[in-house]
Amino acid sequence: MSDAAMSDAIMSATSPQTDRIDRLRARLGASAILGRADLEWRDAGWDARNFDAFALARPNSTAAVARLLAWCAEEGVVVVPQGGRTGLVGGAVSSPDALICDLGAMADIEEIDTETGIAVVQAGVTLAALQQAANAVGLDPGIDLAARGSATIGGMVSTNAGGIMAFRAGVMRHRVLGLEVVLPDGRVFSDMTRVIKTSAGYDLKHLFIGAEGTLGIVTRVVVKLESLVSARATALLGIGDARTGLAIVRHLQARLPGRLRAAEIMWRSFVATTAATLGFDIGQPPFDAPCVLGIEVSGDDFDAASAALEDGLAEIYDDLGITGCIVATSLQQAERLWSVRERTEILYRLHPRAPSFDVSVPGGAIDAYLSRTLAELRLVDPNSEPYVFGHLADGNVHIVLNIPGPLDDAMRRDVERAIYRDLAAMGGSLSAEHGIGLSKRAALERYADPVKQQLSAAIKSLLDPIGICNPGKILVKKVIS
Amino acid sequence: MSDAAMSDAIMSATSPQTDRIDRLRARLGASAILGRADLEWRDAGWDARNFDAFALARPNSTAAVARLLAWCAEEGVVVVPQGGRTGLVGGAVSSPDALICDLGAMADIEEIDTETGIAVVQAGVTLAALQQAANAVGLDPGIDLAARGSATIGGMVSTNAGGIMAFRAGVMRHRVLGLEVVLPDGRVFSDMTRVIKTSAGYDLKHLFIGAEGTLGIVTRVVVKLESLVSARATALLGIGDARTGLAIVRHLQARLPGRLRAAEIMWRSFVATTAATLGFDIGQPPFDAPCVLGIEVSGDDFDAASAALEDGLAEIYDDLGITGCIVATSLQQAERLWSVRERTEILYRLHPRAPSFDVSVPGGAIDAYLSRTLAELRLVDPNSEPYVFGHLADGNVHIVLNIPGPLDDAMRRDVERAIYRDLAAMGGSLSAEHGIGLSKRAALERYADPVKQQLSAAIKSLLDPIGICNPGKILVKKVIS
Numbered sequence: 002m003s004d005a006a007m008s009d010a011i012m013s014a015t016s017p018q019t020d021r022i023d024r025l026r027a028r029l030g031a032s033a034i035l036g037r038a039d040l041e042w043r044d045a046g047w048d049a050r051n052f053d054a055f056a057l058a059r060p061n062s063t064a065a066v067a068r069l070l071a072w073c074a075e076e077g078v079v080v081v082p083q084g085g086r087t088g089l090v091g092g093a094v095s096s097p098d099a100l101i102c103d104l105g106a107m108a109d110i111e112e113i114d115t116e117t118g119i120a121v122v123q124a125g126v127t128l129a130a131l132q133q134a135a136n137a138v139g140l141d142p143g144i145d146l147a148a149r150g151s152a153t154i155g156g157m158v159s160t161n162a163g164g165i166m167a168f169r170a171g172v173m174r175h176r177v178l179g180l181e182v183v184l185p186d187g188r189v190f191s192d193m194t195r196v197i198k199t200s201a202g203y204d205l206k207h208l209f210i211g212a213e214g215t216l217g218i219v220t221r222v223v224v225k226l227e228s229l230v231s232a233r234a235t236a237l238l239g240i241g242d243a244r245t246g247l248a249i250v251r252h253l254q255a256r257l258p259g260r261l262r263a264a265e266i267m268w269r270s271f272v273a274t275t276a277a278t279l280g281f282d283i284g285q286p287p288f289d290a291p292c293v294l295g296i297e298v299s300g301d302d303f304d305a306a307s308a309a310l311e312d313g314l315a316e317i318y319d320d321l322g323i324t325g326c327i328v329a330t331s332l333q334q335a336e337r338l339w340s341v342r343e344r345t346e347i348l349y350r351l352h353p354r355a356p357s358f359d360v361s362v363p364g365g366a367i368d369a370y371l372s373r374t375l376a377e378l379r380l381v382d383p384n385s386e387p388y389v390f391g392h393l394a395d396g397n398v399h400i401v402l403n404i405p406g407p408l409d410d411a412m413r414r415d416v417e418r419a420i421y422r423d424l425a426a427m428g429g430s431l432s433a434e435h436g437i438g439l440s441k442r443a444a445l446e447r448y449a450d451p452v453k454q455q456l457s458a459a460i461k462s463l464l465d466p467i468g469i470c471n472p473g474k475i476l477v478k479k480v481i482s
Numbered sequence: 483m484s485d486a487a488m489s490d491a492i493m494s495a496t497s498p499q500t501d502r503i504d505r506l507r508a509r510l511g512a513s514a515i516l517g518r519a520d521l522e523w524r525d526a527g528w529d530a531r532n533f534d535a536f537a538l539a540r541p542n543s544t545a546a547v548a549r550l551l552a553w554c555a556e557e558g559v560v561v562v563p564q565g566g567r568t569g570l571v572g573g574a575v576s577s578p579d580a581l582i583c584d585l586g587a588m589a590d591i592e593e594i595d596t597e598t599g600i601a602v603v604q605a606g607v608t609l610a611a612l613q614q615a616a617n618a619v620g621l622d623p624g625i626d627l628a629a630r631g632s633a634t635i636g637g638m639v640s641t642n643a644g645g646i647m648a649f650r651a652g653v654m655r656h657r658v659l660g661l662e663v664v665l666p667d668g669r670v671f672s673d674m675t676r677v678i679k680t681s682a683g684y685d686l687k688h689l690f691i692g693a694e695g696t697l698g699i700v701t702r703v704v705v706k707l708e709s710l711v712s713a714r715a716t717a718l719l720g721i722g723d724a725r726t727g728l729a730i731v732r733h734l735q736a737r738l739p740g741r742l743r744a745a746e747i748m749w750r751s752f753v754a755t756t757a758a759t760l761g762f763d764i765g766q767p768p769f770d771a772p773c774v775l776g777i778e779v780s781g782d783d784f785d786a787a788s789a790a791l792e793d794g795l796a797e798i799y800d801d802l803g804i805t806g807c808i809v810a811t812s813l814q815q816a817e818r819l820w821s822v823r824e825r826t827e828i829l830y831r832l833h834p835r836a837p838s839f840d841v842s843v844p845g846g847a848i849d850a851y852l853s854r855t856l857a858e859l860r861l862v863d864p865n866s867e868p869y870v871f872g873h874l875a876d877g878n879v880h881i882v883l884n885i886p887g888p889l890d891d892a893m894r895r896d897v898e899r900a901i902y903r904d905l906a907a908m909g910g911s912l913s914a915e916h917g918i919g920l921s922k923r924a925a926l927e928r929y930a931d932p933v934k935q936q937l938s939a940a941i942k943s944l945l946d947p948i949g950i951c952n953p954g955k956i957l958v959k960k961v962i963s
Binding site: 114115116117118119139160161162163167168171172174175178179184188189190191192193194195196197198199200201202203204205207208210211212216223228230231244247251254255258259260299361362363364365366392395396397427428429430431432433434435436437441445449450452453454456457459460463464475476 | 595598599600620641642648649653659660665669670672673675676677678679680681682683684685686688689691692693697704709710712725732735736739740741780842843844845847873876877878908909911913914915916917918922926930931933934935937938940944956957
């Protein structure tokens, strides 16, 4: 739905939803429903439109979600599932004709099986809660991202979240062994497999992973866990380009198998802004290089990890033309070094609502892609000097424009064309980890394989024929008949 | 199709397919088609019924596969895709009304991008060919299995192959970044993504992975590659049970992150048979233990890997009650030790066509599962003493009965009940890596989640409404209207 259409929808919606709420309360129990008045003063999360719905339900079990969806199907009420409400693409935006299904009351970690190395969790568990519970028994979910305190496992499944460890432990899709989903008609799809090896017919859980709640509502998840690492060493390096960074990554992966934990790259305008704001001298190495590469390596203890990292880097330092290196000498210094990469809010303070893009580019093509794309962005806007940074080892590049948002429609089209147009041909992706939601739907329609789009629409119609599950997200909204 | 129905089908098939072959030759070109006479004297692979089709086509491009499927759809001819013909569950079996689509002429390794760490291959490339090409540039497909010389990448995608490294690098599904598939109507689904991070709408490639060619024919694949390890050390250990083996696995994974390459377990009757046949003294440790665990660890060179393995094992040797250990002192000895695990043909020589089962069991539940299942199998047959072995770290357990096959229908039902019945509730899988094909279809119908089965049938109907693609595999055959 365009912003204009969304406004029209808001205008036309009034209050005769009270009857509906009463009927829903009768079905689910009074305590689980918040009406509009209750929503007004609550925090809607990243997008103010998240709470535009006429009501919010908080079912506390799979059976309650199934009752809720069956009721929505009967009444023709659209439903928007919400987890942490920290998604960045409008995937949780609701409209006045919609009911929110908030998974916050399903926040049990049902089981951690240390022998098998898996966790069984309800969809509303936050990543931080799962990390804490797993870490306590020497395990880890193998995925991490900045929104860990609010992002829920159900939301991360629905957006196929990525984060900084994807190159070694996969994205959320690779962490999910089993899944339970309530379908749009209230049936429960249950595949709570706890093993990685299964070839027992179509693996339909993958339909729901990354579907942003448009094909049903994720209620429970089996997550694969990894061994928790003992200690980590951190370094920032000055390098010439992404290709050099990838050579460093490959060297460390071969030299220290399984021990590279992070390889984050930042280009000059990003470093100059964040590092300078944080008090680093950006005239000195490594901050004066064309790119700064942040590296993290694990080891038995801090000293062993640091020694391994230093030895590994020494072997290639001159050959690869590394122009400066800081290896953290304490955990505190490591955190301070990482803040250069993590404190991205500095950019958004300078440029409120700065348009941001989240693409994947095959590693070997990153330098050429950026060179071409940044030149083309300067044709669109001569003052363009985007902040570019990302997860080097998996090719996930974030591009934040140095202007306030949102863009007007004409400029958005030109900017998107520069950033997205050759990604498919290169084997990249126009959304690495944020999802499609509302904000990338038009771009997906324009740049995705048409056969894939046709199949996607057919599958949406098959699973959700009346279009009640998160309509208008990923695919064009289907009107309820 | 039952064996009886298959025989009837063979009886009723005669030769008036000649017209069809002529029309197909006109469409595809004469050289690409083999008729029945050409098939008679060729090797049908693992299952003699593979070559029961009226003809075999060898398209040499995606466009040719698309023309072939469009022709099949027009004519109402069913098509059975074939790769290495070494599948174990009848997934490539054809009937006299079927045309085989042999992918053997699509065997190009189109590209290996060492910077991005990916390979782009045609479906007919064998695993061995890809391993060789990747190894030559210091990379590896990260998946390995005994049939590497014949198994094709397309076939491995279609059965979601597993193998010995799944616990660390995932199954085939996790190695596939991009996929091209010709749909049953001849349209080409193209998603040749080369990156691991993508959240750009429904990830439909996962529908085709493990679908055994029932939803279309895989033509090209982007495979993620890993760093090639320099050297490996091998040990065989005598242990008391799977739980002990898992404790060893967890210790080595934590102690030597990323360096555990294999953890293969063999129970007594398996070891007693294979090791004795190969000339080992099974009265001596480690072969006299309830289980033998084969471990492989990587390192910079053979000595370093062996030292790391020995040190790692020494730390837990007494605590975990390891009752004997051989660490290979040469690559030759390592190969000889592994032969105890790999020479499974010894079992089939003793018991021709021995019924074999390939299940996944969550690690922590393996001992209890086997104890219960083996007792129940003895109720079915008092002389039952199955050979049990498998990939411990991912819970993939192979069970081979000590009787010749095939089983009669009544006994098969009882045996399957003992082996399959509580797997779903435990979070296991009734097919870890072999697939469903024909031979496990009835078991899948009986034991799979009914909602999953309903959805699977609906998706099959959506993508292949007239039922031309590998009909009768995984799901019940739909008659062409």
